[in-house]
Amino acid sequence: MPENTSTQHADSDIVVELRAVDKHFGPLHALRNINLRVNRGEVVVVLGPSGSGKSTMCRTINRLETIDSGEILVDGAPQPAEGKELFKFRTEVGMVFQSFNLFANRTILDNVTLAPRKILGQSKTDAERRARELLDMVGIGSKAGSYPAQLSGGQSQRAAIARALAMEPKVILFDEPTSALDPESTQDVLTTMRQLAERGTTMVVVTHEMSFARSCADRIIFMADGAIIESADPETFFSAPSSERARSFLSSVH
Structure with a gap:
């Protein structure tokens, strides 16, 4: 039937889907009935005050945190519970x-090539060639032979981004990637993330960087008290948020 074909086509564009997800940490209701779809090539930026559930939601997508109820799918497949299937699943979610x-005891090149060689079965030659391409892309090609202790925070974070990209994931999750960096390093990392966005990388980004959210997000998700309060394009969210909670948050960050 035509409508079924249309539905299948639409669903094929959904990379990440959370359906009625709930999560508790003891008495704390950390995630409340989370429903979210992330489309292929979309950059979704998650904003909200501290303790709103942003990082917890991000970590549930690759099952670093388990959920109490609901369902999470990546590329249409539900999260495996344990074992080899879960291991493979995590290789698809950077x-x-x-x-x-x-x-710390491996060079940057080794850090980037380790998983492609051990998990994807790439040859050393192929893995190193791709790793050098990625390190060049994120602007630290000259640091391939260095160790993490010899890099700045911004360089280390860009190496971590290259490592995630080396697995050719279906989506990359960023959990406040600039929160530990100085302003200059922050801008270097955000520049790299902007380049990824321009290349069509599917990204879910938890951040406090409003400039990145304004310029790079396709959609803003605003969370508070474990729930999604708003979902809007950046222009709408920043100029005319629909909830008092979001208006209060924007006033505080400005």
Whole structure:
């Protein structure tokens, strides 16, 4: 039937979907009935006050946090519970953390090539060629032979982005990637993220960087008290937020 074909086509464009997701930490209701779709090539920026559930939601997408109820799908497939399937699932969902999480005893090149070689089965030659391309792309090609301790925070974060890209994930999650950086390093990392957005990378970005949200987001998700309060394009959200909670938040950050 024509409507079924149309539905299948529309669903194929959805990379991440959260359906009625709830999460508790003891008595704290961290996520409340979260419903969200992220389309292929879309940049979704998640804003909200501290403690609103932004990072928790981000971490549930690749199952770093389990959920109490609801469902999360990536490219139409539900999250596996455990084992090899979950391991494979996580290779398809890139993650960039606040604290970089690089292996201190390995060079930057080794950090970027390790997972493609061990998990994807790439040859050393192919993995290193791709890694050097990615390190050049994020602006730290000259640091391939350095160790994490020899890099600035911004360089380390860009290395972490290259590492995530090396797995060719379906979506990359950014959990406040600039929160530990000085202003100059922050701008370097945001420039890299803007370049990814321009290349059509599917991204979910938890951040406090309003300039990035304004210029790069296709959609703003505003959260408070574990719930999604608003979902709007940047122009609408920043110029005419529909909720008092969002208006109060924007007043405080400005």
